[in-house]
Amino acid sequence: MDIQGKVVAITGGGRGIGRAVALTLAAKGAKLALLDLDEAAMAETVKLVSEAGSEARAYVCNVADEATVEKTFSQIVADFGTLHGLLNNAGILRDATLIKVKDGKVIKKMTAENFSLVVDVHMKGSFLCAREAAAQMVELGVEEGCIVNLSSGAFRGNFGQTNYSAAKAGIVAMSRVWSKELARFNIRSMAIAPGTIDTELLRTMPPAALEGLAKTIPLGRIGDVKNIAQTVIMIFENDYLTGDVIDVNGGMFL
Secondary structure (H helix, E strand, O other), X not given: OOOOOOEEEEEOOOOHHHHHHHHHHHHOOOEEEEEEXXXXXXXXXXXXXXXXXXXXXXXXXXXXXXXXXXXXXXXXXXXXXOOOEEEEOOXXXXXXOOXXXXXXXXXXXXXXXXXXXXHHHXXXXXXXXXXXXXXXXXXXXXXXXXXXXXXXXXXXXXXXXHHHHHHHHHHHHHHHHHHHHHHHHOEXXXXXXXXXXXXXXXXXXXXXXXXXXXXXXXXXXXXXXXXXXXXXXXXXXXXXXXXXXXXXXXXXXX
């Protein structure tokens, strides 16, 4: 896909990986539809995209709410006239072990509410946004489309992340299903599984803990959001990539 002039929707587009992808796409001439709940963060990304010489619009959207997602994608097409791509990136964390035990007694459990919240935002949100993006692309008759779904190395199973790991594994599975179902419309679907990436959330860790974490990575350093943006661009531009997951983790799982 030639990115120049294409319209791409990005969930979680206000900051972090979403912003990095938006700016990288903007530099290649794409127009961006940013979906997020943080209006201030989206406004800053819109400004940065404009400074990069492209166009972006912001849409306040809870990706786990079906009616809101349907309305948002209809509005994106009304505003831009078309849609060619989607990055499913929105997410949250509510980490906890399945049970917490002290002196042989269970003193705490992962709540059903926090399990459902994480699965709803990551997996249900990706499902709803992919469904609406694909529907718009097909009805518009676009020549080619691409859906990129942000999973995580946690899809293999991370301690203390039953909810997050389950959601990220589900994203990989759904992405593979969509690649098969949407191929006849020339819409591709790929997943990216980042390892440890330098985001605002990661920076809340103590410096000593970050240093120790970096030492567990074969390349000896924590990844940058730009590394994910580079991978997204590669997927969009390589029209024979579909149905797979790309690890971007510095060799963490080798």
